[in-house]
Each structure stands twice: as structure tokens, then as C-alpha cells.
Amino acid sequence: MNAPAFRAATDGSSSPVVISVKNVSKRFGEAKSNQSVLALDNVSLDIRKGEFVCLLGPSGCGKSTLLNIIGGLMDASSGSARIDGREIKGPTPDAISFVFQESTLFPWYTIVENFNIALKFQGVPQSEWSDRTMKALKSVGMATFANHYPNQLSVGMRQRVNMARGIALKTDVLLMDEPFAALDEQTRMVLGEDLSTLLAETGKTIVFVTHSLAEAVFLSDRIIVMTARPGRIKTVVEVGEPHPRSPDFMLEPRFSELRNELYALLRDEIRAATAAMRDPVSAPVSLHGG
Numbered sequence: 001m002n003a004p005a006f007r008a009a010t011d012g013s014s015s016p017v018v019i020s021v022k023n024v025s026k027r028f029g030e031a032k033s034n035q036s037v038l039a040l041d042n043v044s045l046d047i048r049k050g051e052f053v054c055l056l057g058p059s060g061c062g063k064s065t066l067l068n069i070i071g072g073l074m075d076a077s078s079g080s081a082r083i084d085g086r087e088i089k090g091p092t093p094d095a096i097s098f099v100f101q102e103s104t105l106f107p108w109y110t111i112v113e114n115f116n117i118a119l120k121f122q123g124v125p126q127s128e129w130s131d132r133t134m135k136a137l138k139s140v141g142m143a144t145f146a147n148h149y150p151n152q153l154s155v156g157m158r159q160r161v162n163m164a165r166g167i168a169l170k171t172d173v174l175l176m177d178e179p180f181a182a183l184d185e186q187t188r189m190v191l192g193e194d195l196s197t198l199l200a201e202t203g204k205t206i207v208f209v210t211h212s213l214a215e216a217v218f219l220s221d222r223i224i225v226m227t228a229r230p231g232r233i234k235t236v237v238e239v240g241e242p243h244p245r246s247p248d249f250m251l252e253p254r255f256s257e258l259r260n261e262l263y264a265l266l267r268d269e270i271r272a273a274t275a276a277m278r279d280p281v282s283a284p285v286s287l288h289g290g
């Protein structure tokens, strides 16, 4: 029997850089217009192969915008994003796949058919489809539902399948935008454990957006803490724990210390974001140099 996959804690400095974001700013609307929004301001970030990186910050600080720019779904207003040295100018389905908060399964196709469409779109040879699909479904405990339709599954099961589809694809990079946000706390925790195991097994590079401090600490190698809008990188917190992670990690004093540290870092930013929502004209945009 094979030993379970194990991935040592990383400080992110020993593996090659896969994603490189350099001086990225993003403005929605014309700068002169009073409707214009500066969502990201001069963000630079390198993400290394096999890392699990969380983007954490107050609502509206540009987490999804940054993820969308990395995924090629949106252009930066200035600066650049690269994957494996290539400038990202649009979606790169050969390199990057997405898992969103809402299940993006076609309701009129079975789970297997949904996977086949994604694999076909990605150019994976048909001879590999079944093996990849069943392996990924098995890894999230959903193999027996392969021939079900999405509406025959619970919300949590659909999100499991969504996650499995991201894993089945050949891409080395998985971008996950609040994939567990719609789930109850227990399901979230179990899926978080599964994701940590999958990270150790597949070695994929994962960029994950969340609002949950506990989820960020439990899953991440590095947590990118962002300021209130315009989103900048306030600080980076290293977790330094191997994968797969067990729920026992949450009982360690270090876990609470890290979560408290994140809360202390975010508190001012959340206040700034809330003030800006209440009074967009006179509120400080960010307490962090905004």
C-alpha cells in the first residue's frame, strides 16, 4: 500500500515561481468619472509551485478582481500578471482552472458529462477522461454519484463535485473564489481537510479567496492580507505547517495565535471598508496609507 501523500511545510522560497503579479492596478470606469473605482493599487506578488496561498481582506478590497486578473478573465489597468513566464492576456485553460462559489455544473448533463465537457475544452485526450474523472470523484467521495444530475445532489455535494472537476483538469494551478462560502460550517471543515489532502497528493498550486480567518490559517502556506479598497498588500503571514492538515492543528495554540494576528491586522481595514460604504465621499479609503 502506498504511504499517504505528505507535503512538507514550505516558506515558499525553494520552488520555482509559477504566478508572478507585478505592479498590478485595476480601475473600473474612467478615472475622471465619479463612478470610477480603483479596486487594486500596485499589487505585486509571486506564487511558487505547489503553494497554497489565500487572499484575505475586507469586502470589496479586490480579492476576486486579483483572482480574475490572474485567471485571465479580466485585464489589469496597469502592471502585468504572468503564468510560467508567459504574460496572461486571456484565459489559459491549459494552465489554470477555476472553482467558483456557486457550482458551475450544467444542470442538463450528468456529473460525468459535465467533466467530459471541461476535459474536452481543455484539450485532454478522450482516452484519459474516464480515468481522470473517476479518480477525482473518488478523491472527494463522490464516485457513486458519477451518473447523477447536479439537481439530484445537495449543495455541499455539488461543491465537492465542483472541486473534483478542478482537480480532474490537467492544470497545475487552481484558482478558488470562496468555494465553500455557501456551505455549512461542518461541511466547510471537512472539505477543507479534503482540499489539504488533495494539495499534498496533486502538488497543485492553489490561490484561494476567503473571508474566513480559520479557513485561511487551516489551509494556507501563505496568507496575503489586503487593505481596504483600493486593495494593496498589507502584509503576508506564513503558516509553516505541512499538508495534509488534520483538525488537531486547529487545537494548537499556534492556530489561535495566527487567527488572532490576522484579526488584528484586518480590524482597521474592515472598519475603513465599512466607513467607506456608509459615507463614500468623506470616509478614508483605507486606514493603511489610503
Ligand SMILES: Nc1ncnc2c1ncn2[C@@H]1O[C@H](COP(=O)(O)OP(=O)(O)OP(=O)(O)O)[C@@H](O)[C@H]1O
Pocket: 028, 029, 037, 038, 039, 057, 058, 059, 060, 061, 062, 063, 064, 065, 066, 229
Ligand atoms: N465589473 C465591475 N465593474 C465595476 N466595479 C467593479 C466590478 N467588479 C468589481 N468592482 C468593484 O471593485 C471593487 C473590488 O471588487 P471585488 O469583487 O474584487 O472585491 P472582493 O474583495 O472580492 O469583495 P468580496 O469579498 O465582497 O467578494 C469593489 O468596489 C467592486 O464594487
